Amino acid sequence: MKINKVFELLNIAPQPFTKLGLEKDITGITDDSRQVSPGQVFTAVEGHEADGHDYILEACRNGAALIVGSKKPENIPVPFLYVEHPRRALGILAAAFYQYPARDKRIIGVTGTNGKTTITHLLHHLLESSGFSCGRFGTVGNYMNGKSVEGFQTTPGVVDLHKCLYESRDDVIVMEVSSHGLDQHRLEGVSFDITIFTNLQQDHLDYHPSMEEYFKAKSKLFFMMKERGQAIIHVDDPWGDRLSNLLRGEGLAVTSIGGNDACDIQIDEVSDEGIRFLEGGKPSYYPTPIAGVYNSYNTLQACTAAAYLGVSKGTMVDALESFPGIPGRFEQYSMPNGAHVIIDYAHTADSIRHILQTAARQFDGNITHVFGFRGNRDESKRPSMLQASAEWSDGYILTLDDLNAVSHEDMTAALSKLHEEEGRAHGRIIPDRTSAIKTAVEAGGEGDVIIITGKGHETYKQSYQRPFSSDRETIVNLRNEMKTDVHQYQ
Incomplete structure (x- = not known):
């Protein structure tokens, strides 16, 4: 990837002072000035605790070939490219640098206030038990290529995410998707095969101005699906019901789960031990491997997603019986x-x-x-x-x-x-x-x-x-x- 590709990706015409270096190869993309090495593009992102623009000179000293940001500095020795939204630009560049790795994998994103970790762990176990190789990114550690990967938050930074997807040899990636990650464009350039919404409860209002803004941030995930993407939404939650109607209005594929007769998967009876439901008019049942009615809902959503990837109900029931549990969850x-x-x-x-x-x-x-x-x-x-x-x-x-x-x-x-x-x-x-x-x-x-x-x-x-x-x-x-x-x- 060459510097002229950066201008093309961001739809910006090269400026006269950059033309001499347009054919230079880019060696990497980063928003951390401490990690800059010669030939990299440094994107200055303004965060809640630190502003990347304050570290542009450090990035230059470390060998940055190009600076991207929204505040033009004075007297820097390398070209500066102005963009209105540096976070979004960072995701666009990272996806391109790592050759759009999400396109070649089946990606499942799980969002909501509660239940994300349980569903991703259940899905990981269900898929691995049925013969898929599965990576997992989330709150309780990250797992890729058959081993743990350390050092990430719930939703990894966008550069780390694309790098991991590029290095992953897994068939499927299951990830928790936080509202912070969505709001901060940490998933820019990633498209999803399956998206799951659990619920929305009062949380993170130190970050989001209101529940409405919290909902809007979560909703972004469902507009990042691939052309044949499938949303799985718990509509007994009022925010889930609203989201389901919103997506259907946009012509997107939705599987609704709830107690209403109109739901695609109608819940009949739920307990600590399992969940009975009707799908296509046919009764079915999944045991719950973790105590709690709420975990029965989580189990049903995880199994519904696995079914879309071709896993049979019998295989899932067997896998649920061998589920090892989750650290710090009941x-x-x-x-x-x-x-x-x-x-x-x-x-x-x-x-x-x-x-x-x-x-x-x-x-x-x-x-x-x-x-x-x-x-x-x-x-x-x-x-x-x-x-x-x-x-x-x-x-x-x-x-x-x-x-x-x-x-x-x-x-x-x-x-x-x-x-x-x-x-x-x-x-x-x-x-x-x-x-x-x-x-x-x-x-x-x-x-x-x-x-x-x-x-x-x-x-x-x-x-x-x-x-x-x-x-x-x-x-x-x-x-x-x-x-x-x-x-x-x-």
Whole structure:
């Protein structure tokens, strides 16, 4: 790829001062000035925390052959190309540099507030079990060419994404698609064979101005489908119903899933164990490999997508029975005192309510909920999260989650204020997360349940009194400690 191709892709006529270098080969595309090497194109992107235009000189010193951006600098030694939307330009250039790798693969995108990780993991397992080689990009790690790939966020940066698609030898790629990724053009140049919408709940309103804008960001995925692309939408969710009608109005292919008679796949009965439904008037059933009614919906959407790729129902039922689970998603532990611990990533009011209700159906004992809120994130959802916990637990402990530059004192004060305004008598505050978990577990008895939400598979970002790096490590070490002193529970 040569520099003149950049002008062609961005539909910009070459300027006189660039003409001498138009035939130069481009060695790469990047928006990180630290990664620039000789011959690369550096695209200056303005982010929420840093502005790439401030690092143009660094990119030049590192050997950039061309700078693309929306703010023209003065006195730089290489050509500058002005564009109105650098993020979009970055995606266009990355897709072209890596020879449009999404065109030669079957790509499945999953979006929604809750359920993305579960569906992508289920799909990965279903497809691999049926003979496909399948890559997976998402919150709980990335998997490509039969091995883990480290270092990406939920939706990878657009350059990393195209590079991975180019290097992938997999038949199918299944990816979680975040609203941030869509809004920031991180999927520019990628077209999808199948798109899935789970639900839309209040979340990320620290980033999106309103639920309407959040919905619009999510909706972008469904207009990125290939010519024969297929959308699978849960229409019992009102935002899903709206999206389904919107897409049908545009003449796009939609499979609607819900309890309404007009749905393409009509849900008949749903439980923690499985989901019964009618498809084409014929009754069918899928078992749910992860507890929870909400996971039965996730299972149905994953199986519907796999069916579009030719996987038979019998193959899927067999595969669901061998599903290994997902780190940090309804992850269960039995403790020496007879209590049960569940670790989950739940971080919205709706997901908290679902997991507490599921535990209440599965266990007879008291439910204690340990959770917190992330600093510098959507504060408007905190009251509803606490209300869900207070309503469906027998006791809750507010504790710290990621502080994200908020001080320990300020976050503790925020917990106290919220507890005073929205809390109940059966709640308390223990700021240190490891101490909160220890307190909850040791107070439990036979059949009681301690549910720890918010972090799931993630590691801690700050230190606590006990030297552990995650909720899982805290529980495993606490269980071992309790085993050595098991007489106190006899």
